[in-house]
Amino acid sequence: MRWGRxxxxxxxxxxxxxxxxxxxxxxxxxxxxxxxxxxYAINLDVEAVPLAxxxxxRTPQSRALIGRFVQSDYFxxxxxxxxxxxxxxxxxxxxAKVALVIPRGFQKDLVKGMxxxxxxxxxxxxxxxxxxxxxxxxxxxxxxxxxxxxRVRAEYRIWYNPAMRSMNYVVPGLYGVILMAFPPLLxxxxxxxxxxxGSIQQIFASPLTSRxxxxxxxxxxxxxxxxxILMVIAxxxxxxxxxxxxxxxxxxxxxxxxxMTTVGIGLLVSAVTxxxxxxxxxxxxxxxxxxxxxSGFLFPxxxxxxxxxxxxxxxxxxxxxxxSRGVVLKGADLESxxxxxxLLVLYTxxxxxxxxxxxxxxxx
Amino acid sequence: MLLNAEKVGRSFGETRAxxxxxxxxxxxxxxxVVGPDGAGKTTLxxxxxxILDPTAGRCTVFGFDxxxxxxxxxxxxxxxxQNFSLYDRLTVEENLAFSAGVRGIKGAExxxxxAQLLEMAGLSAFADxxxxxxxxxxxxxxxxCTNLIHQPELLVLDEPGLGVDPLSRRELWQILAEFxxxxxxxxxxxxxxxxxxxxxxxxxxxxxxxxAEGSPIDLKKQCADxxxxxxxxxxxxxxxxxxxxxxxxxxxxxxxxxxxxxxxxERLAAATQEQCRLxxxxxxxxxxxxxxxxxxxxxxxxxQMVPSPAPARLLEIGKPVISTHGLTARFGGFTxxxxxxxxxxAGEIIALVGPNGAGKTTLIRLLCGLLAPAAGELEVAAVxxxxxxxxxxxxxxxxSQSFSLYSDLSAAENMAFFAGAYRLGGxxxxxxxxxxxxxxxxxxxxxxxxxxxxxxxxxxxLALACAILHEPKVLFLDEPTSGVDPLSRxxxxxxxxxxxxxxxxxxxTTHYLSEAAYCDRIxxxxxxxxxxxxxxQTLCQEARLAEGxxxxxxxxxxxxxxxAEREQAT
Numbered sequence: 001m002r003w004g005r006x007x008x009x010x011x012x013x014x015x016x017x018x019x020x021x022x023x024x025x026x027x028x029x030x031x032x033x034x035x036x037x038x039x040y041a042i043n044l045d046v047e048a049v050p051l052a053x054x055x056x057x058r059t060p061q062s063r064a065l066i067g068r069f070v071q072s073d074y075f076x077x078x079x080x081x082x083x084x085x086x087x088x089x090x091x092x093x094x095x096a097k098v099a100l101v102i103p104r105g106f107q108k109d110l111v112k113g114m115x116x117x118x119x120x121x122x123x124x125x126x127x128x129x130x131x132x133x134x135x136x137x138x139x140x141x142x143x144x145x146x147x148x149x150x151r152v153r154a155e156y157r158i159w160y161n162p163a164m165r166s167m168n169y170v171v172p173g174l175y176g177v178i179l180m181a182f183p184p185l186l187x188x189x190x191x192x193x194x195x196x197x198g199s200i201q202q203i204f205a206s207p208l209t210s211r212x213x214x215x216x217x218x219x220x221x222x223x224x225x226x227x228x229i230l231m232v233i234a235x236x237x238x239x240x241x242x243x244x245x246x247x248x249x250x251x252x253x254x255x256x257x258x259x260m261t262t263v264g265i266g267l268l269v270s271a272v273t274x275x276x277x278x279x280x281x282x283x284x285x286x287x288x289x290x291x292x293x294x295s296g297f298l299f300p301x302x303x304x305x306x307x308x309x310x311x312x313x314x315x316x317x318x319x320x321x322x323x324s325r326g327v328v329l330k331g332a333d334l335e336s337x338x339x340x341x342x343l344l345v346l347y348t349x350x351x352x353x354x355x356x357x358x359x360x361x362x363x364x
Numbered sequence: 365m366l367l368n369a370e371k372v373g374r375s376f377g378e379t380r381a382x383x384x385x386x387x388x389x390x391x392x393x394x395x396x397v398v399g400p401d402g403a404g405k406t407t408l409x410x411x412x413x414x415i416l417d418p419t420a421g422r423c424t425v426f427g428f429d430x431x432x433x434x435x436x437x438x439x440x441x442x443x444x445x446q447n448f449s450l451y452d453r454l455t456v457e458e459n460l461a462f463s464a465g466v467r468g469i470k471g472a473e474x475x476x477x478x479a480q481l482l483e484m485a486g487l488s489a490f491a492d493x494x495x496x497x498x499x500x501x502x503x504x505x506x507x508x509c510t511n512l513i514h515q516p517e518l519l520v521l522d523e524p525g526l527g528v529d530p531l532s533r534r535e536l537w538q539i540l541a542e543f544x545x546x547x548x549x550x551x552x553x554x555x556x557x558x559x560x561x562x563x564x565x566x567x568x569x570x571x572x573x574x575x576a577e578g579s580p581i582d583l584k585k586q587c588a589d590x591x592x593x594x595x596x597x598x599x600x601x602x603x604x605x606x607x608x609x610x611x612x613x614x615x616x617x618x619x620x621x622x623x624x625x626x627x628x629x630e631r632l633a634a635a636t637q638e639q640c641r642l643x644x645x646x647x648x649x650x651x652x653x654x655x656x657x658x659x660x661x662x663x664x665x666x667x668q669m670v671p672s673p674a675p676a677r678l679l680e681i682g683k684p685v686i687s688t689h690g691l692t693a694r695f696g697g698f699t700x701x702x703x704x705x706x707x708x709x710a711g712e713i714i715a716l717v718g719p720n721g722a723g724k725t726t727l728i729r730l731l732c733g734l735l736a737p738a739a740g741e742l743e744v745a746a747v748x749x750x751x752x753x754x755x756x757x758x759x760x761x762x763x764s765q766s767f768s769l770y771s772d773l774s775a776a777e778n779m780a781f782f783a784g785a786y787r788l789g790g791x792x793x794x795x796x797x798x799x800x801x802x803x804x805x806x807x808x809x810x811x812x813x814x815x816x817x818x819x820x821x822x823x824x825x826l827a828l829a830c831a832i833l834h835e836p837k838v839l840f841l842d843e844p845t846s847g848v849d850p851l852s853r854x855x856x857x858x859x860x861x862x863x864x865x866x867x868x869x870x871x872x873t874t875h876y877l878s879e880a881a882y883c884d885r886i887x888x889x890x891x892x893x894x895x896x897x898x899x900x901q902t903l904c905q906e907a908r909l910a911e912g913x914x915x916x917x918x919x920x921x922x923x924x925x926x927x928a929e930r931e932q933a934t
Contacts, residue, residue, distance in 0.1 A: 008465030012454065019453040198447035202510075204415040205443035205520075206466050207435070361434065363416050364376065 001211050009208070009216020013190070017220055024224075027186055031178045031228045032235065038174050039240055042298065044166040046132045050078035052096035054087050059107035065118070065144055069100060074136045087121060097123045098133055160329045168243065171236045172328040173297040176321040178232055179255075179262050180291035183225035187266025188283035190217050191359065192276050204361040211356040214271070218263055218352070225259040236328075245331030251324060254337075257344045258320045262287070264351035265316075271359040291317035316347040366391050366426065366518060366549050367412065373420030373572075374407050381407040382572045384421070389551065389565075391517070394544055396560035397553045398657060399569035400849025401820040405553035406446060408569070409522045412551055413443040425518065442511030446522040446553075448503050452496030456487055456506055459495050463510035474513070481509040484539050500720040501532025508539060512548075519543070521552045525559050526846070529719030530877055530916055531923060537562060555849055557653040558878070568657055575660040580653055587625070587651035587659050595621040596644030609636045614658045616854060617861060623649070625659060654850045661851065683746075684709050685838055685869045686731060691740035693726050693892075700726040702892035703740065708838065713860060713870045714897070715880045717919060718889030724873040725765065727889070728840045731871070732762050745837055758786070761836035765843045767827035771816025775806060775826050778815050779833065786834035796833050804829045804859060821852030828859065832868075839863060841872045845879065857882045877915040886915065888922050895922045 018024065051069055055062050069075045078096045081087050087099035101119035109116035120137045124130040161168045191214075194200040203213055233251065236242045265287055273279040293299065294308070295317035301309055312318055319340035326332035326340075334341070367389035374382045382404040389395050397405050410416035411423055414434035422429060428436040450459050460481070464474045482488040485505040490498065495506060504524065511519060524540075525533045537559070544550060552563060560566050561580050568576040568583075576583060596602050599622055606612045606624055611632050613625040622644075626632055632640075640646050651659075684707035693701040701723045708714055716724045729735040730742065733753040742749040744756040769778050779801070783793045801807040804825045815823060824844060832839065841860070845853045853876070861882065864870050872883065880886045880900070887897040896903055903918050904911055907925070 004468065005466055008462060011465075012451065012458070012462045015458060016451060016453045197449070198445055199449040199451065201410075201415060201445045202443070202449040202463075203466075205413045205438050205441065206463075207439040207468075208466050209435070361415060361438070363410055 001209065001215065005208055005212045006216045006219075009213060010219045013217055014220040014223075017224065023186070027182065027224055027228065028231070030182050031232050034178050034181065035171070035174055035232055035235060038177075039167060039171050039236075042166065042170045044128065044132075044170075044298075045164065046074055046129055046136065048076040049074060049098055049129075049133055050096045051075040052079050052081055052087050052090045052099040053077070054081045054084060054099060054101045056104045057102050057106040061107035061110055062102045065102065065106075065141070066100065068140050068144060069137070072136065072140060074133075084119075091121060091123050094123070098137065100137070167240055168329060169325060170298075171240045171242045172324040173295070173321050175229060175232055175236065175255075175324045176258070176295060176317045177288075177291045177297055179225060179229050179258060179320075180287045180295075180317045182228065183221060183259065183262045184266030184269065184283045184287045185280060186224070187217070187221045187263045188269040188273075188279040189276050190221060191267060191270035192273050192279040195274060196276060201363060204363065209356075210359045210361060214267055214352065214356045214359060218260065218267060221266070222259050222263045225263055226256060229255045229259060242328060244328055246327035247333065250334055250337070251327045254320065254323045254327075254341055254344065257341065257348060258316065260348045261316045261320075261344055261351060264348055264355060268351050268355040268358065271355045290315040294318065295321050297321060316344055319343045365389070366393070367424070367551070369412070369421070369423045371421035372408070372411060372418045372423050374404075374411060374416065375419050380572055382411075382418075385569075385572075385574055386421075387567055387574070387577065389518075389549055392544065392547045392549050393565060394540075394550045394563040395552070395565040395567060396563035397551065397567045397569060398555065398557065398560045398653070400555070400661070400852065402571075403569040403849075404572040405569055406522055407572075409443070409445075409520050409551065409553050413441060413520050414438055415443075440517055442514070442516035442519040444507050444511050444519070444521045444524060446526065449507055450495040450503060450510070452494060455492050455494055456482070456498070457491040459506060459510055460513060464513045467514040469514050477513055477515070481512060481539075484535075484542065485509050486535060499532075501528045501535075504528050505532060505536055505539070508536060512539070512543060515543075515546070515548070517547075517549060519548050519550045521550065523553055523555065525554060525556050529722070529875060530717070530919055531719050533875075534916075534920070556876070557657065557850060560653050566653065568660055570661045576656065583653065583656045584651050587656050589648055590627060590659065591623070591625050591649050591651040591655050592629070592646055593621050593623045593649050594640060594644045594646050598643050602639060602643055605636055605639050609633050612636075614655070614851070614854070617858070625655060658851055658854075685745055686871075687741075687743045688731070689741040691727075691730060691742055692738045693723075693730055693735060694738040699892050701730060701737075704892075704894045706887065706894060706897060708869045708871060710837070710867045710869050711864050712885070713864050713872065713883040714885045714887055715883040716871065716873045716887045716889055717875075717877060717880060717915075718873075719923075721891075722889040723892040724889055725842055726892075728762070728842055728871065728873065731838075732760050732840055733757065734762075758834060759837045761831040761834065761839045763827050763831040763839075763841045763844055765846070767823050769815045769823060769827055769830065772814060774812045774814055775809060775818070776811040778826060779830055782830040783833045788834060796835070800829045800833055803862070805855070821848050821856075824848055824852070824856060825859070828856070832863065836868065838869045838871070841870065843873050843875065845874060845876060853879070877919065880915050888919055890923045890926055893926070895926055 053066055055066065070077045075098065079090065081090060084101055087101060090096040091099060099121040101121065103117065106116045106118065118141060120134065122130050122134050158164055194203065237244050266283060269283045269286065270279050273282055291297065294301070294312035294315050301312050301318065304312065322340045323337050326337050365388055369385055369387050372382065372385045373380065385408060397408060399405050407416065411418050411430060412425065414425065414430040414437040417431050424430065425437045426440060430437060451462070454462065460478055464470065469477065482491060485508070487502060487506060490502065495503065498506065508524065524536055528536065540550065552559065554560055564579060566578065566580055566583055567574060594602060599617065603617055603622060606615050606622065609632055611626050615622065615624040629637065686708040689705050690703045691701060691705070692699065692703055704727060716727070718724055726735065730737050731744070733749050733756050737750065745759045747755045749756055770781065773781065779797050783797060788796055806822065806825050806829055809818070809822060815826060818826065828844065845856055848856070857879065860870055860872070885897055885899055886903065888895040896906065898906070900915055900918065901911065904913050907918065907921050909918060909921060
């Protein structure tokens with residue numbers, strides 16, 4: 001590989017890219033748009049869930065329990081009902097997401113020291129929120145003062161994200177998703193465009209090797225992608241107020257490697273396709289979709305079946321998200337993150353080598 | 365030996381693009397590869413360039429095997445592909461610098477070659493212009509420069525003259541000649557026979573096989589005494605006699621004479637010989653390479669596609685069908701068509717020639733009513749177009765440069781669509797489709813084949829068929845013969861003459877100056893102005909050039925005269 005020739009290709013690519021003002025503008029704007037949309041839209045926090053109450057006891061104690069629910073901020077008092085049947089109807093019509101049923105004799109049982117039961121009916125159509133709602137309700141009920149009985153109580157401490165703000169883990173995850181969405185899309189067109197216009201024949205019939213050509217294409221696009229990630233990280237810190245507990249240099253360095261990986265995937269797509277349309281579709285399928293599903297961005301990998309866990313290892317968004325969440329939220333250092341970083345370096349090398357090998361200097 | 369092809373073949377799936385091609389090339393030689401569309405020229409060029417592997421035989425360049433040592437070959441050659449291969453967002457200078465950088469040419473060496481090449485190509489003044497903003501001719505010249513920057517020992521060119529105006533083409537060939545003098549060997553694929561004449565060696569390809577090979581002189585010798593011209597007062601009856609004689613090949617009706625090939629005069633039917641003797645003057649003429657090509661390929665191509673011959677054409681100069689006065693079109697500050705005054709009569713064929721950007725296409729768009737003129741008068745069939753632009757639509761037929769067919773529709777579907785667009789319906793539609801397909805000779809093809817997969821020559825005829833379904837009085841053809849092989853081009857001209865004989869006025873633009881011979885008058889256009897319009901004879905007389913001066917020289921004379929006048933004016 002002669003670096004002089006790579007530099008020539010870099011210069012040419014950078015000029016062409018820079019003069020394509022519309023593309024440059026789209027490149028820099030789209031990540032911001034996606035960050036804002038997803039940063040605000042993906043909210044898994046449970047707040048003000050409409051609560052229906054069936055209080056058959058109507059005593060000071062039952063009112064105190066209802067008060068605990070309403071004061072918690074997690075629940076909003078929606079309506080007072082007189083029977084379980086009415087509660088069912090309210091859940092069915094989505095007038096309430098939770099129903100609390102306090103049976104007759106609740107206070108009497110409490111005073112006697114017997115364990116009174118209450119019933120919590122949860123709308124389980126959104127299973128993720130249903131679990132949270134059930135857990136919150138349980139926490140309130142369990143802590144309801146029962147002075148006569150001593151119980152074993154667990155003390156919860158949520159680490160790394162004590163407020164359990166979903167923005168705090170969605171935004172650092174988005175760093176990985178955004179970088180997987182836009183740079184490969186842009187880069188996927190880089191080689192295929194020359195195939196369509198026919199200028200690639202000129203490249204084939206020249207001393208440039210496939211590796212030099214691919215490397216020359218990779219560098220300018222990686223620089224644009226790096227600019228994108230810097231913007232996105234800055235916005236995450238200053239606008240979304242995501243904490244930054246770890247070393248900034250570690251995230252910057254890992255981002256540099258990750259950018260090479262994602263741009264490399266774009267080039268690989270470009271090397272194996274023939275038309276710009278096919279390149280774009282393939283890029284979407286191999287980058288955007290798995291970066292949502294198989295990166296742990298929203299759906300934790302460790303809950304997946306083993307086969308899918310292995311499959312998810314094929315995509316580099318996961319390791320990067322480990323790093324970005326690790327650095328941003330946990331303040332993790334290189335010592336604990338190096339396996340992920342090493343994985344990214346390996347991905348980049350493999351993708352680059354395959355792309356250069358797939359781009360044979362032959363027209364057919 | 366610089367290049368050696370041994371029984372080279374290439375298949376793409378079932379299709380055999382090239383078969384059993386063997387030839388050699390020595391240092392400094394110039395070889396032309398000629399043949400119609402789809403003959404395998406581009407495939408051969410790609411294999412010589414080592415960017416396509418042969419599926420049979422082998423090919424060595426500089427002694428390196430094109431499959432195993434392709435990098436050694438691509439290090440040393442220049443290859444100019446058929447399509448434009450420049451980067452539109454880079455300037456002339458940057459395109460050249462990229463090509464030099466890739467080949468490790470830098471510093472003073474680059475500066476010297478850059479200056480020399482830009483000078484030769486006449487591009488020095490445009491070094492900072494984006495390649496995307498150059499004219500077609502300039503782009504071709506720049507492409508050539510980017511492939512000469514490293515002074516390759518071998519230059520492979522695929523259709524360098526395609527779609528390039530005569531002036532740029534001449535400059536292109538001057539550059540090639542200069543580099544050949546310096547010892548660069550060249551292989552040039554071309555469908556222009558006059559380009560092949562410039563080369564020391566010619567290889568004729570047809571359907572992937574070599575049909576003839578040799579120097580232009582040797583090749584022409586093989587056709588000596590086989591090409592004849594016949595001048596006569598009654599060309600019409602002679603034409604019908606000759607065209608029905610099976611021994612006659614490649615019969616052409618030129619404005620002043622008939623031209624044809626026959627293996628030997630004795631092979632003509634006795635009656636034909638008799639009639640030729642009585643009604644005309646028969647002379648054997650020097651064959652051209654085009655004659656040679658037709659001689660070797662015409663037989664296999666068969667005459668089944670040949671449309672019925674044009675009947676005698678008597679030009680009556682009456683009231684013009686189209687008449688313009690001071691017609692002008694402007695785009696912003698740019699004057700694309702500058703005060704053009706032209707009359708076109710029924711049954712007349714006028715050729716418009718001129719470089720890219722001369723305003724030919726814009727003029728045609730004005731005449732069709734597709735573009736509103738900025739100034740001047742335009743009457744089509746005595747209707748003032750400026751007042752009623754819609755009224756002329758049914759009078760005119762227009763075939764645009766790139767044959768505006770729907771490539772995903774079949775031939776029949778294309779015709780049905782265009783018939784509908786001209787509001788033909790029912791029986792009239794069916795009748796005109798049948799009549800037009802028979803006339804253009806496309807009734808023989810599979811009507812269900814998609815237009816995109818038809819050969820260039822057939823697509824051209826289909827496009828013509830679509831343009832004349834509504835029986836227009838005036839027909840505009842914008843570069844109808846670009847990229848089509850000589851025989852098909854000739855058949856196409858027969859069709860145009862047939863239409864003219866039925867009273868259709870035809871205006872054609874072309875890059876092939878030789879085709880002007882089929883036309884009654886020739887209009888020379890440059891920079892939006894119609895410099896002159898007349899027969900070749902009157903054009904020569906007006907410019908005080910010797911009679912028999914080639915149209916190319918006449919054209920260049922007029923263009924340089926106009927340039928000189930402009931310079932004087934400023």
